[in-house]
Amino acid sequence: xxxxxxxxxxxxxxxxxxxxxxxxxxxPIQIVAINYLTALALCYFTFSPNLAEVNPNAPWNIYIAxxxxxxxxxxxxxxxxxxxxxxxxxxxxxxxxxxxIIAAWLIFKEEFNSYKVIGLLIGFLALLFxxxxxxxxxxxxxxxxxxxxxxxxxxxxxxxxxxxxxTLPYPTSLFVVFCISLAVAILISIYEMTTKxxxxxxxxxxxxxxxxxxxxxxxxxxxxxxxxFAENPSTVFAGMNMGVIILGSLVxxxxxxxxxxxxNFIGIFLALISIVFIVISxxx
Numbered sequence: 001x002x003x004x005x006x007x008x009x010x011x012x013x014x015x016x017x018x019x020x021x022x023x024x025x026x027x028p029i030q031i032v033a034i035n036y037l038t039a040l041a042l043c044y045f046t047f048s049p050n051l052a053e054v055n056p057n058a059p060w061n062i063y064i065a066x067x068x069x070x071x072x073x074x075x076x077x078x079x080x081x082x083x084x085x086x087x088x089x090x091x092x093x094x095x096x097x098x099x100x101i102i103a104a105w106l107i108f109k110e111e112f113n114s115y116k117v118i119g120l121l122i123g124f125l126a127l128l129f130x131x132x133x134x135x136x137x138x139x140x141x142x143x144x145x146x147x148x149x150x151x152x153x154x155x156x157x158x159x160x161x162x163x164x165x166x167t168l169p170y171p172t173s174l175f176v177v178f179c180i181s182l183a184v185a186i187l188i189s190i191y192e193m194t195t196k197x198x199x200x201x202x203x204x205x206x207x208x209x210x211x212x213x214x215x216x217x218x219x220x221x222x223x224x225x226x227x228x229f230a231e232n233p234s235t236v237f238a239g240m241n242m243g244v245i246i247l248g249s250l251v252x253x254x255x256x257x258x259x260x261x262x263x264n265f266i267g268i269f270l271a272l273i274s275i276v277f278i279v280i281s282x283x284x
Contacts, residue, residue: 007221008243028078033185034208047171067180073151080144085258090248092145099153119277129267238279
């Protein structure tokens with residue numbers, strides 16, 4: 001249970017760091033690039049991936065797709081936190097789990113029971129309520145959390161495809177993905193530095209290292225939690241998604257004084273109910 005709690009904590013802390021960076025007028029692109037450099041180093045020293053195992057037959061199309069998507073989705077996450085807050089962004093990110101579930105139904109022809117269908121319907125209703133714009137808030141931009149919702153959902157599908165590829169250990173595949181993401185983030189940073197004449201600043205390096213540490217911690221403890229609850233993965237699934245929504249909501253409301261309408265609160269409550277139905281569906 002400790003690993004699950006640590007994973008939830010690390011996930012929410014990433015959002016908190018990005019929320020704080022706004023006060024320091026930091027550069028999100030540079031932070032994202034340093035984040036992947038840090039995560040890459042931690043992945044190497046923690047898992048000691050054998051790069052000699054990587055071969056031309058590896059699922060490079062999936063590696064490249066995830067590696068390119070990750071930086072752009074993370075930048076969407078930053079923008080969503082800045083414009084709509086931690087509460088709505090965390091909820092949108094966690095509700096993205098419905099995209100791989102729908103893919104399992106449409107693409108892989110997985111049979112759905114009534115609990116899963118109800119969970120999906122409630123989940124989409126929750127998303128509409130959570131992202132509902134407040135009339136007095138001109139900074140609300142639904143595009144960013146929607147990009148987070150779709151982006152993380154697609155990435156989850158691709159990561160599940162990597163997990164099926166058992167020829168390479170998962171940590172090795174993760175290392176390769178981080179390498180590609182770092183390369184993409186560096187290219188974006190170079191383009192920005194060239195066109196906008198920006199410079200690499202120490203504050204961005206510091207924030208990038210912090211994000212990288214907690215980003216990797218989220219992955220590491222999530223994997224350890226799955227190993228600890230190997231016979232009951234639904235516990236990790238439910239605990240992670242519900243935990244991040246609840247803790248993210250508390251942090252956003254109590255520490256950053258984020259404003260939510262009654263409809264938004266109903267949406268968060270419905271999101272938790274939808275996850276419960278999805279978990280129950282696993283036992284039916």
